[in-house]
Amino acid sequence: MRNITSMQDITPTTNTLSSKQILIVCSLGVFFWLVFALVIRFGNGMGIFGGAIGAVTFLLSVPIAWFLILGIKTMAGLTTGQIMTGLGISSATAGLCDGIALTWMPSLYGNELSEVLLGAAYIIWGVGIILILAYVMDTRLKEFQ
Numbered sequence: 001m002r003n004i005t006s007m008q009d010i011t012p013t014t015n016t017l018s019s020k021q022i023l024i025v026c027s028l029g030v031f032f033w034l035v036f037a038l039v040i041r042f043g044n045g046m047g048i049f050g051g052a053i054g055a056v057t058f059l060l061s062v063p064i065a066w067f068l069i070l071g072i073k074t075m076a077g078l079t080t081g082q083i084m085t086g087l088g089i090s091s092a093t094a095g096l097c098d099g100i101a102l103t104w105m106p107s108l109y110g111n112e113l114s115e116v117l118l119g120a121a122y123i124i125w126g127v128g129i130i131l132i133l134a135y136v137m138d139t140r141l142k143e144f145q
Contacts, residue, residue: 015084015085028076037098044115049119066133081138083134091127095123
């Protein structure tokens with residue numbers, strides 16, 4: 001158990017988000033979840049998630065994720081040390097929406113089980129890419145510091 005001896009011991013760290021920032025990243029998580037749920041729904045209809053074209057779709061999601069992170073960073077006013085935290089909260093919010101939708105509204109992602117599974121795979125990939133890039137932006141790249 002940690003012993004707190006002064007106010008310095010409970011001072012927030014630089015990665016702590018304000019209530020306003022948390023509200024913004026959660027709202028953006030819900031917004032981008034809906035956008036990408038629709039991308040999956042219509043993308044499944046065009047066959048862009050399976051086979052060789054699926055590999056291209058997955059690779060194209062890397063630069064899309066980069067710009068998405070920059071947008072969330074700007075809209076939420078995230079600074080160095082807050083990017084990973086903010087994107088983690090945003091991704092968790094979107095993940096909660098995906099969990100609800102995949103359980104009770106799977107037809108949002110596709111008509112067939114195979115389409116729903118391809119959509120779920122794209123979601124998992126996208127979240128992984130976003131979190132890796134958020135970490136890199138937050139800790140490794142000088143231009144974001």
